[in-house]
Amino acid sequence: MRIGIIGAGGAARGIHLPGFRLCPDAEIAVLCEPDQNAATTTGIADVCADYREVLGRRDIDAVVVATPNYLHREIVLAALARGKHVLCEKPLALDRAAAEEMLRAAERSGKVHMTAFTYRFTPAIQYARRLVEQGELGDLRTVRAAYLMALSGHVLGWRSEKRLAGSGVLADIGSHLVHLVQWLAGDIRALTASERRFREDPTSDVEDWVAFLAEFATGACGTFEISRVAPGRGAGITEDIFIELYGTRGSLVFSLQDPWGLMAALGEDGKDPARPLRHYDVPEEFLKLPGSPRDIHAHDRRWGYRYDQAFQFIESVKLGQARAPSFEDGVRCQAVLDAALESAGSRRWVEVR
Ligand SMILES: NC(=O)c1ccc[n+]([C@@H]2O[C@H](COP(=O)([O-])OP(=O)(O)OC[C@H]3O[C@@H](n4cnc5c(N)ncnc54)[C@H](O)[C@@H]3O)[C@@H](O)[C@H]2O)c1
Secondary structure, eight states: OEEEEEOOSHHIIIIIHHHHHTOTTOEEEEEEOSOHHHHHTTOOSOEESOHHHHHTOTTOOEEEEOSOGGGHHHHHHHHHHTTOEEEEOSSOSSSHHHHHHHHHHHHHHTOOEEEOOGGGGOHHHHHHHHHHHTTTTOSEEEEEEEEEOOOOGGGSGGGGOHHHHSSSHIIIIIHHHHHHHHHHHOOEEEEEEEEEOOSOOTTOOSOSEEEEEEEETTSOEEEEEEESOOTTSOSSTTOEEEEEEEESSOEEEEETTOTTEEEEEOTHHHHOTTOOOEEEEOOGGGSSOTTOOOOTTSSOTTTGGGGHHHHHHHHHHHHTOOOSSSHHHHHHHHHHHHHHHHHHHHTSOEEOO
8 A cells, every 4th residue: 555644743743753663564655744854854765745745646645634724625625526535634534514525525425535544543541432332440430530641832833823823722632532531431512611722822812721611412510621831741751641431330541641551449349349450451452452563562562552543554455344433433522512612601511412
């Protein structure tokens, strides 16, 4: 499979390029990057500055859209029209309407589509999903979810403008958190949100902090906090995601800083209120996707799982199937982001449509 990568910034360098380089059936054939400096340091020989050149090439089977958010829709629609399979970065679009348009176009095209909800490939998240599916927690009652990072230079630039990013911290990292919780706990039915911009940056019109109370379709309740003004939480490998799920029979607590472990109350521990959470190692079978060519010991365990995303995309194309996280997951996530922004603006509960 010959891949074109569009955009050679942090996501492409940190996730897509190393990920596809590990896939024996994939070749990164061309890179589209208007910034010459960024392009030359990737080691890809075939570089262009206009994505239409990539899309016009018949030897390219699939593209990865890793540009700033405002370009996703335009590039994805053009790629699908040219018959390419598409892996698009999160958030899929600037709003739900655009994300739905992208999903409809992908479905019409019959091509494979995937949204880069990278943290889904964290071993502990894969294991948590299995425990939930097996009913180990019983019926879910409450969810506590947070994604916290420190303010960093990466917020400057396109991420600080609504018209380029869709929203601030919500689109940037809240999209990951919302997707993970939707995967583990199901759809969010309604929410009430609050947001703040703490940075004194006259060029920015987006929030740095968002929190919301949520009701799930199952009747479970949840709280979410998403912040990029949390000193000490880092920007990059030390950022943290916390997801706590409490059910009628047990509970589990995930932290991104412990991607090979979970704290949990399972079995008898879940029945006895005197027993504390205990640590479980993630079983071997969840440490990478089945069949992934990745050596699980070759990279920091807080980073390496990200490369399984490329492997899953290639496998989906081989199967001819768009598998989760697809554009459909991108749309479901976007619906929650839109509702949170609407609620924070109106200061009232909003149904997620
Ligand atoms: N999945 C993840 O974990 C993850 C991590 C980081 C970023 N992201 C997402 O990836 C996307 C890119 O983020 P980033 O951090 O790499 O941003 P970035 O600013 O570091 O890189 C974006 C790159 O796109 C290039 N670009 C701009 N216009 C272009 C065009 N018309 N054609 C081709 N390239 C163009 C820029 O020159 C830049 O090099 C965003 O949607 C972001 O939300 C996802």
